[in-house]
Amino acid sequence: MRLSRCVPILALVCAPALAQPQTATATDALEVDTSQVIREIDIDLIDLDRLREAVEGQPGREPLRLTLEECVHLALAHNQEILVIEYDAIKSDADIFSAKGEFDPVFGVNVSYLEAVQQLPPEYRLFGGLSATEAYRTQAAATLSGKLQTGALYNLQFDLSEDQNTYNAFREERTGNLTLTMSQPILRGRGKTVNRARIRMAECAQGASEEQLRVVVMQTVAEVVKAYWDLVGAVESVRVRSESLANAERLLETSAKRLDIGTAAAIEVLQAKAGVAMRQSDLIAARSTVRDAEDMLKTLLDMRDDGVFSNKRLVPVDRPEIETLDIDQLRKGNESVAHSIDLALKHRPEIALAQIEIDTGELELMRAEDNLKPELNVTGAVTQGGRDEAWHEMLAGVRDRNDHSWTLGIEASVPIGNRAARGAHERARQTLRQSEQRLTKTKQELMLKVRMAARAVDTSRILVESNRQSRRLQETNVVAEEKRLRLGLSTSYRVLQIQEDLTAAQVQEVQAQTAHEKALVELRLAEGVILDELGIAFDPPPPASPIAYGESIRPDGVRSRP
Secondary structure (H helix, E strand, O other): OOHHHHHHHHHHHHHHHHOOOOOHHHHHHHHHHHHHHHHHOOHHHOOOHHHHHHHHOOOOOOEEEEOHHHHHHHHHHHOHHHHHHHHHHHHHHHHHHHHHHHHOOEEEEEEEEEEEEEEOOHHHHHHHOOOEEEEEEEEEEEEEEEEOOOOOEEEEEEEEEEEEEOOOOOOOEEEEEEEEEEEEEOOOOOOHHHHOHHHHHHHHHHHHHHHHHHHHHHHHHHHHHHHHHHHHHHHHHHHHHHHHHHHHHHHHHHHHHHHHHOOOOHHHHHHHHHHHHHHHHHHHHHHHHHHHHHHHHHHHHOOEEOOEEOOOEEEEOOOOOOOOOOHHHHHOHHHHHHHHHHHHHHHOHHHHHHHHHHHHHHHHHHHHHHHOOOEEEEEEEEEEEEEEOOHHHHHHHHHHOOEEEEEEEEEEEOOOOOHHHHHHHHHHHHHHHHHHHHHHHHHHHHHHHHHHHHHHHHHHHHHHHHHHHHHHHHHHHHHHHHHHHHOOOOOHHHHHHHHHHHHHHHHHHHHHHHHHHHHHHHHHHHHOOHHHHOOOOOOOOOOOOOOOHHHHOOOOOOOOOO
């Protein structure tokens, strides 16, 4: 029931005391009508029992007291978004490890056995007395090859063979050769800078992943802090609504006593009941808002009981601490904004991400410039070997270089048109320019966010002070109006209105305080110092240990699983 509907009845009841009768006949008729209305008013028209049951019958839940610091640490440990994004940083470590594998040497073994019978032409039969030849050969080769950071390709090979054939009367002859082959680029692909580019790009990707993780952590912490203050504001609103209900119930009790002694009309009791009912409804709605705020915070903290969404009642411990409004500080707004902008340009991860993108673009351009060059390689090979029927004599011959040779050469090639490399170079150049422009754009966006966040802090601080003054005024009004009611100079309806104004002012003050705390969070987030303000040291996740080398080359495959 809305209180405004009671105004005509109240005016009718109070009319005899306020209006001057014009004629005796009109006065008598009005008194008869008024008496009739009073007799027809039933103070039991409004039943408060059902709403009282709803207010007092809230199911009990296990309370869990949490400070803001505890909530932040829970979020860092359990928030699903943080846990998911951490894997990108861990994968980046694996990419660096993999990129370094480009310079890992490769060991290879090749073993073969040959058995051959070949028919000879007629002239061999006529002059050599041989109709066919037979050969039996066992051959083994071990190689060690790879790439150096200078771009040189190397291959070290050791060959062993054992021959038996017709020409050596099937005596066992053993041969060994040790050969080293090298190819060093002179133009394209020369130098550590070019050949380590993939590793450096992987390191840039790792830095980008860590900065992305920092962004998520900062945003998550900010969301947790704001959700915490939302819960605090909702809890404080419940307190205000509870006090408002208590005031309305006290007014109802006073009105009932005044009715009993004959100093108040039944309509005033009915209006007081309506006020209690309305405040009971407001309290129920406020408690529902608390539950919603609890669930939002629980989601950010990933709070569960045995895998199910937690049903605990969160009790926030901290409360907003709003300092007295400092006009001189507000006048220094431009100086504080400039300081905040400097902090943002220094600490915001977006700046680091944009710079990493530029560094990656420079590496891509350097590789593209290198690929424009013609290919010119110096090649060379050195071989030394030995041959004997005994293994030890053959190996001694390899050592002493009984057989030896060396070669030196040059390889060169130039693609006609070279369109692939030229196109890649142009793309890399434009990508770098785009990255530089994106850095400028990012700085502009951050400066705008900082200015808006700083302005919101100043505005919310002023609103806090304004609502505080308004609440004090309404408290004075309530005290004064209740004194007027006790003196018979006011009505229950008027007191209810003044009390409602006080409740609205108290709720607005709570909302202003909550908004100010959230505005401070947004400013610290825009400045990039929210983690420092909360005493949180950002540490990237430690790299995961790759699978052991022995496990990685198992013939039956890898057995371990995550």
